[in-house]
Amino acid sequence: MAPRKPATASGRKPTTKSAAKKELTEGLVAEFDRQSELDAYREMLLIRRFEEKAGQLYGMGFIGGFCHLYIGQEAVVVGVQMALKDGDQVITGYRDHGHMLACGMSARGVMAELTGRRGGLSKGKGGSMHMFSKEKNFYGGHGIVGAQVSLGTGLAFANKYRENGNISVAYFGDGAANQGQVYESFNMAQLWKLPVIYVIENNRYAMGTSVSRASAQTDFSQRGVSFGIPGIQVDGMDVRAVKAAAEQAAAHTRSGKGPVILEMLTYRYRGHSMSDPAKYRSKDEVQKMRSEHDPIEQVKNRLMEKGWASEDELKAIDKDVRDIVADSADFAQSDPEPDVSELYTDILL
Numbered sequence: 001m002a003p004r005k006p007a008t009a010s011g012r013k014p015t016t017k018s019a020a021k022k023e024l025t026e027g028l029v030a031e032f033d034r035q036s037e038l039d040a041y042r043e044m045l046l047i048r049r050f051e052e053k054a055g056q057l058y059g060m061g062f063i064g065g066f067c068h069l070y071i072g073q074e075a076v077v078v079g080v081q082m083a084l085k086d087g088d089q090v091i092t093g094y095r096d097h098g099h100m101l102a103c104g105m106s107a108r109g110v111m112a113e114l115t116g117r118r119g120g121l122s123k124g125k126g127g128s129m130h131m132f133s134k135e136k137n138f139y140g141g142h143g144i145v146g147a148q149v150s151l152g153t154g155l156a157f158a159n160k161y162r163e164n165g166n167i168s169v170a171y172f173g174d175g176a177a178n179q180g181q182v183y184e185s186f187n188m189a190q191l192w193k194l195p196v197i198y199v200i201e202n203n204r205y206a207m208g209t210s211v212s213r214a215s216a217q218t219d220f221s222q223r224g225v226s227f228g229i230p231g232i233q234v235d236g237m238d239v240r241a242v243k244a245a246a247e248q249a250a251a252h253t254r255s256g257k258g259p260v261i262l263e264m265l266t267y268r269y270r271g272h273s274m275s276d277p278a279k280y281r282s283k284d285e286v287q288k289m290r291s292e293h294d295p296i297e298q299v300k301n302r303l304m305e306k307g308w309a310s311e312d313e314l315k316a317i318d319k320d321v322r323d324i325v326a327d328s329a330d331f332a333q334s335d336p337e338p339d340v341s342e343l344y345t346d347i348l349l
């Protein structure tokens with residue numbers, strides 16, 4: 001692994017670090033072998049095509065309620081997932097479809113939940129923001145901004161208590177990072193040296209509010225300094241940088257040294273949710289990110305340049321992915337809605 005200048009690929013210069021003890025190395029990029037590049041390409045493409053289809057179905061009226069697309073941020077979940085082991089747990093907010101697919105949850109199950117059908121992962125009763133899979137260790141899907149940070153810390157507490165060697169990953173946004181419970185969680189996690197990675201997906205905006213308008217400290221990797229939690233900024237548009245950072249973080253926290261913060265510098269191409277006038281940013285800004293830093297194009301270009309995949313091979317992957325997504329969309333439109341009796345099940349009083 002060769003250290004390189006951190007984070008510039010996402011268009012932002014990292015700010016000067018405080019004197020916090022550095023226990024992680026910023027800016028590592030480990031080259032991928034052919035298979036890893038192909039795996040990353042396929043996974044990110046699956047999320048991209050899935051989200052595009054979800055956007056279409058929403059426009060056609062098949063999806064009700066909220067729907068927050070992850071397009072642009074794919075390298076974050078895919079890179080982190082590549083560094084995890086079986087048994088590690090994941091929890092996130094409402095921009096969650098990519099996280100579910102990366103955890104191995106079925107495209108059919110996710111899409112049918114979006115359309116509120118029986119075969120959905122929450123039997124059609126949860127929708128976009130409320131899906132779970134115990135089997136795949138995915139703990140949601142949470143609509144309350146920042147709620148998952150405390151819950152993810154609780155998962156880490158349980159893992160430590162059970163001495164099972166597992167870690168949890170709690171993903172949250174730049175906006176969520178200003179919530180109070182985040183710091184209560186940081187305190188407990190560091191005090192008890194809990195095995196948790198806090199992944200802050202800094203996509204520059206919380207709904208329509210830019211980071212600089214809402215945050216006094218815009219370097220989110222430093223948000224744990226007063227608790228002594230190490231943090232680094234990561235180029236969240238480069239899946240290799242994400243994986244390298246997540247591997248370091250996982251090794252650190254799994255070894256009993258306590259929590260780690262990874263600030264992923266990333267970007268969402270679409271609106272905050274499906275109704276977003278996008279007056280808070282220019283079209284040029286979005287276009288620049290898409291054309292210069294797209295996480296999928298980066299992998300594709302490397303595969304082609306190194307002669308590791310021909311155009312035809314990449315097209316075959318694309319077709320495979322499109323077939324999976326088309327199948328999920330067909331299922332999500334033809335599967336029946338839940339029975340009325342389901343109104344009285346899965347209720348906790």
Ligand SMILES: Cc1ncc(C[n+]2csc(CCOP(=O)(O)OP(=O)(O)O)c2C)c(N)n1
Pocket residue numbers: 095143144145172173174175176177203205206207272
């Ligand atoms: C406690 C709470 N406050 C406000 C909201 C409304 N809300 C939903 S998303 C959001 C912005 C969060 O932005 P960020 O954490 O950056 O995540 P992103 O949408 O960029 O992924 C807000 C304020 C909410 N759902 N919950």
Ligand SMILES: [Mg+2]
Pocket residue numbers: 173174175201202203204205206207
């Ligand atoms: Mg955000």
